[in-house]
Amino acid sequence: MRSMLLYLVLVGAPLLGLLGILQAGERIVPPRSVGGVWELDAESARRLAAPCLSLAFKKEPAELVVSQSGTHLRLTFADRSRSSLAVTLGGDSLTGELKLSERATCPGATVELRAQVIAGEGHDRMLGSLRRSMCPECPVTQFEAVRRPITLDR
Amino acid sequence: MHFLLTLILQIAVILLAARAVGWLFRRLNQPQVVGEMAAGILLGPSLLGWLAPAASAALFPPESLGYLNTLSQVGLLFFMFLVGLEFDPRLLRGRGHAAVVISHVSIVVPFFLGAVLALFLYPRLSDGSVSFTGFALFMGAAMSITAFPVLARILTERNLLQTRVGAITIACAAVDDITAWTILAVVVAIVRSSAADTPLWLTLAGTSVYLVLMVLVVRRALGWLESFYHSRGRLTQDMVAAVLLLVLASAWTTEWLGIHALFGAFALGAVMPKDPGFVHDLSEKLEDITVVFLLPLFFAFTGLRTSIGLVSGTEMWMYAGLCLLVATAGKFGGSTIAARLTALSWREAGALGILMNTRGLMELVILTIGLELGVISPALFTMMVLMALTTTAMTTPILEWLYPARLIRESASREDVEMHEHTVLLPISLSSSGPGLLRAALALAPEGRQTRVYALHLQRTSDHGLSRVDVAELPAQNEVLRPLLAEAEAEGVEVRPLSFTSRNVDRDILDVAHVKRADLVLMGWHKPVLGRSILSGTVAAVLRHARVDVAVLVERGAAPWRRILVPYRNPTEDLGALELARRIATNREAEVTILHVVAPDRASDGEGRLSSRWEEHAFPDGVRLKLVESDKPLEAAVREAREGYDLIVVGVSRAWGTTPTPFGRRHEALVRASAASLLVVRRYDARAAARSQDALEDALEPKPSAVAPPRQILAGSTHGRT
Numbered sequence: 119m120r121s122m123l124l125y126l127v128l129v130g131a132p133l134l135g136l137l138g139i140l141q142a143g144e145r146i147v148p149p150r151s152v153g154g155v156w157e158l159d160a161e162s163a164r165r166l167a168a169p170c171l172s173l174a175f176k177k178e179p180a181e182l183v184v185s186q187s188g189t190h191l192r193l194t195f196a197d198r199s200r201s202s203l204a205v206t207l208g209g210d211s212l213t214g215e216l217k218l219s220e221r222a223t224c225p226g227a228t229v230e231l232r233a234q235v236i237a238g239e240g241h242d243r244m245l246g247s248l249r250r251s252m253c254p255e256c257p258v259t260q261f262e263a264v265r266r267p268i269t270l271d272r
Numbered sequence: 273m274h275f276l277l278t279l280i281l282q283i284a285v286i287l288l289a290a291r292a293v294g295w296l297f298r299r300l301n302q303p304q305v306v307g308e309m310a311a312g313i314l315l316g317p318s319l320l321g322w323l324a325p326a327a328s329a330a331l332f333p334p335e336s337l338g339y340l341n342t343l344s345q346v347g348l349l350f351f352m353f354l355v356g357l358e359f360d361p362r363l364l365r366g367r368g369h370a371a372v373v374i375s376h377v378s379i380v381v382p383f384f385l386g387a388v389l390a391l392f393l394y395p396r397l398s399d400g401s402v403s404f405t406g407f408a409l410f411m412g413a414a415m416s417i418t419a420f421p422v423l424a425r426i427l428t429e430r431n432l433l434q435t436r437v438g439a440i441t442i443a444c445a446a447v448d449d450i451t452a453w454t455i456l457a458v459v460v461a462i463v464r465s466s467a468a469d470t471p472l473w474l475t476l477a478g479t480s481v482y483l484v485l486m487v488l489v490v491r492r493a494l495g496w497l498e499s500f501y502h503s504r505g506r507l508t509q510d511m512v513a514a515v516l517l518l519v520l521a522s523a524w525t526t527e528w529l530g531i532h533a534l535f536g537a538f539a540l541g542a543v544m545p546k547d548p549g550f551v552h553d554l555s556e557k558l559e560d561i562t563v564v565f566l567l568p569l570f571f572a573f574t575g576l577r578t579s580i581g582l583v584s585g586t587e588m589w590m591y592a593g594l595c596l597l598v599a600t601a602g603k604f605g606g607s608t609i610a611a612r613l614t615a616l617s618w619r620e621a622g623a624l625g626i627l628m629n630t631r632g633l634m635e636l637v638i639l640t641i642g643l644e645l646g647v648i649s650p651a652l653f654t655m656m657v658l659m660a661l662t663t664t665a666m667t668t669p670i671l672e673w674l675y676p677a678r679l680i681r682e683s684a685s686r687e688d689v690e691m692h693e694h695t696v697l698l699p700i701s702l703s704s705s706g707p708g709l710l711r712a713a714l715a716l717a718p719e720g721r722q723t724r725v726y727a728l729h730l731q732r733t734s735d736h737g738l739s740r741v742d743v744a745e746l747p748a749q750n751e752v753l754r755p756l757l758a759e760a761e762a763e764g765v766e767v768r769p770l771s772f773t774s775r776n777v778d779r780d781i782l783d784v785a786h787v788k789r790a791d792l793v794l795m796g797w798h799k800p801v802l803g804r805s806i807l808s809g810t811v812a813a814v815l816r817h818a819r820v821d822v823a824v825l826v827e828r829g830a831a832p833w834r835r836i837l838v839p840y841r842n843p844t845e846d847l848g849a850l851e852l853a854r855r856i857a858t859n860r861e862a863e864v865t866i867l868h869v870v871a872p873d874r875a876s877d878g879e880g881r882l883s884s885r886w887e888e889h890a891f892p893d894g895v896r897l898k899l900v901e902s903d904k905p906l907e908a909a910v911r912e913a914r915e916g917y918d919l920i921v922v923g924v925s926r927a928w929g930t931t932p933t934p935f936g937r938r939h940e941a942l943v944r945a946s947a948a949s950l951l952v953v954r955r956y957d958a959r960a961a962a963r964s965q966d967a968l969e970d971a972l973e974p975k976p977s978a979v980a981p982p983r984q985i986l987a988g989s990t991h992g993r994t
Contacts, residue, residue: 121369124613128377128606132384136412139387143404146394151401153649187582187651188397204584 149207152235153186155266156244162261166195166248173197182244182263193231203231210235212244215251227251241265278336283343283569285331289315290568301672303422305632306665308568312575313657322581332576344573347566348637349537350558353519355421355634356541357551359446370615371440375447377610378628379416382602383455386415389598397591397652406463410647413456414639414656415599418448419632422664426627430677431772437620437675441627444607448628453538456638457531463645464530475530482525483539490518491543498545507553515544515554532641567633574636574657577643582651583658592655599659604629623675630667635660694721697790698756699728699781699814705796706756708827712951713794714765715833715856716823725760725767726788728781729753730774778813790820797826815924815954821848826950833919836864837948839909845925848955853921857895862919864895867912869905869927906942913946920946924954 163180166173173195181196191205205214212233233246242265250256289311297307321328390408398407423445432438457479465472501507519537526536583592608625612618639656642648696713700706717723729752753769760767774780785793795811815822838853840846857864902908905927913920920942922928930952942950
């Protein structure tokens with residue numbers, strides 16, 4: 119009798135609680151999904167390869183890989199240096215800072231990234247810009263990328 | 273670089289790192305698997321990629337990882353099959369209500385807390401591509417897993433399997449294992465069905481049919497394999513091939529059904545016949561290549577995807593700490609409370625809780641599935657890998673604190689020892705040496721004292737992640753001790769069998785000799801004499817450090833011994849041999865020849881000295897004293913040994929070349945000289961040891977009276993050792 123009572127309390131109660139949690143959790147709005155591979159258009163790739171960013175891409179189409187952990191993103195340009203930056207996702211906006219590699223014309227400089235994700239028919243688009251920090255007179259490099267369909271192991 | 277060159281280089285580096293870090297962790301009393309998991313992380317971006325990014329990129333170029341992944345997945349398939357093979361329904365029998373309650377609570381509580389944690393982490397570390405239900409169920413499953421192989425190994429190593437806490441823990445872990453994998457199969461089906469065209473009900477229905485077929489049809493059909501094994505008396509290569517094909521077929525089926533290939537491998541292992549011989553032989557065939565070669569590749573591949581850099585900043589480390597806290601609270605807390613409320617004391621319940629909290633590589637397997645499915649994000653994957661590593665690494669030290677090995681040893685040694693008994697400890701490593709050692713022990717019994725014999729089989733721990741759990745085996749059923757016990761029964765002698773797993777065999781022999789208050793440790797030597805030196809390794813360590821008399825028998829022919837030779841030169845080193853030879857002569861009515869070798873210039877001296885010893889030792893009739901003048905005692909003994917003796921009894925002495933040496937075969941001269949057996953005797957002089965201890969203490973500490981004498985010396989003196 120005691121065992122059965124214990125069983126009901128220690129097993130039954132958490133199971134009921136689990137059902138409640140599953141119900142409640144469905145109302146939580148998670149961060150938007152932006153992870154995966156984004157293909158940069160040719161013009162954007164050309165602009166990013168110019169001084170002083172010097173992101174020399176290895177193949178076409180040029181790629182931008184986004185590794186997402188909730189609102190914490192890591193963007194990696196598929197250039198020769200595999201330039202990578204930590205980015206924060208807030209709603210549809212991405213903001214982060216990229217420290218340029220030694221290969222760039224102005225190595226060690228910090229570049230600010232701002233981008234917006236726009237839901238599209240079939241493919242999401244990312245419109246963004248890169249701009250040197252603390253340098254208002256430096257030009258802003260615009261880029262555009264399209265998200266490749268996700269092929270998870272499902 | 274050509275892909276094969278890269279792959280070979282990768283494998284070599286991974287194996288080297290796994291063995292080196294595994295060895296290091298074993299030195300720290302951690303299971304080898306924890307070291308191998310850590311090695312994987314060290315090879316990834318968390319250390320190698322951070323310290324030497326160029327070397328890391330050259331060693332693990334992204335385009336080469338596909339081959340590594342494929343190999344590691346194949347390894348994982350066979351590992352999961354082995355884990356399933358270890359599952360034995362007998363583990364669950366007779367464990368009572370307590371085991372049922374504890375095992376279910378140990379799953380449900382961490383599962384529930386994992387889901388609670390999901391409420392907090394979902395908006396922070398997940399994204400819209402994953403449903404909350406999938407995320408929460410996955411977190412629950414990941415929190416509730418227990419690493420059965422690591423747990424079984426810890427229980428075996430600490431000799432806890434025969435204790436109440438060990439028996440309940442292993443039963444709970446077995447239930448957890450099956451339940452957690454079943455839950456995970458459902459979670460995978462749910463997650464996959466949301467992204468695939470196959471409806472969930474179809475996947476679940478297909479899985480149910482598969483399971484019914486496995487249990488009702490395949491399991492019975494596999495009985496044929498067991499019968500075939502028994503008829504052949506061994507596992508043939510054709511049978512191994514058949515098993516491998518079945519593993520692949522089962523894995524393919526579950527992958528096709530929409531759950532994971534690993535479930536198929538695990539399920540086939542679980543329904544395989546559980547005949548101990550069959551399981552043992554099959555495991556032996558598959559285990560080394562899987563565990564030593566393929567599994568480290570999985571750890572490395574996991575490590576390559578574990579980037580501690582993703583857990584940056586206070587906020588992320590707080591999430592990581594929360595994962596660890598919830599995992600431990602759920603598994604350790606839940607199991608401990610359930611165990612305390614049902615059957616066990618606080619100490620036992622705590623030990624059970626910390627054992628159940630061991631997640632090991634089973635957690636890595638689940639996390640890898642979750643990452644591949646996209647259910648968990650890379651940062652959460654890293655946090656959970658750190659949690660798995662921490663919960664596994666903390667098990668041994670906390671278990672030692674909660675349930676010290678001292679307590680286990682003390683409970684094992686609670687046995688009355690009659691003071692007038694002559695206690696002999698026989699460490700047995702090969703079954704064939706047991707009967708001979710028992711006969712020798714009986715021949716060496718002193719007059720007027722009853723002999724108590726302990727037969728000890730220590731099983732060395734292997735260094736891999738799997739561990740056989742023999743639920744039925746008691747020391748008396750130990751295969752190695754069986755011939756000795758049969759001989760004891762034939763002789764009408766009571767022998768007490770002891771059997772346990774050992775990390776350090778010589779230390780454990782000394783411990784048991786101390787606990788059982790042995791008067792003599794009698795060891796065998798069974799390797800080819802010319803293959804390796806006799807007095808090395810464990811034998812040498814016991815000879816050096818035992819605080820009791822030690823004898824080592826090199827058996828060349830079965831007793832009874834009719835003609836015995838005792839080379840004698842020095843009373844300090846040879847009196848022990850003389851005494852044991854006297855006992856054999858008394859007990860077996862053997863003819864003893866004492867070869868007294870003296871230096872030519874001290875011949876008359878020597879004879880006089882031994883004559884007095886002769887009377888002191890009261891040798892029976894049939895003892896012959898042979899005086900030889902020689903500067904080379906070993907050569908003199910070798911010459912005499914060729915005269916057709918059955919046994920040579922010799923002390924540990926430089927004169928006879930019997931001082932333990934790791935190299936060299938000088939001491940084997942006596943063995944090679946004749947076909948006789950050799951008994952090397954080292955007598956422990958408690959008084960001399962006490963004197964040297966006192967001298968040492970005097971030198972170090974000017975208050976000898978404040979220092980208690982060593983317990984062993986006291987124990988030895990009360991036994992009136994010869």
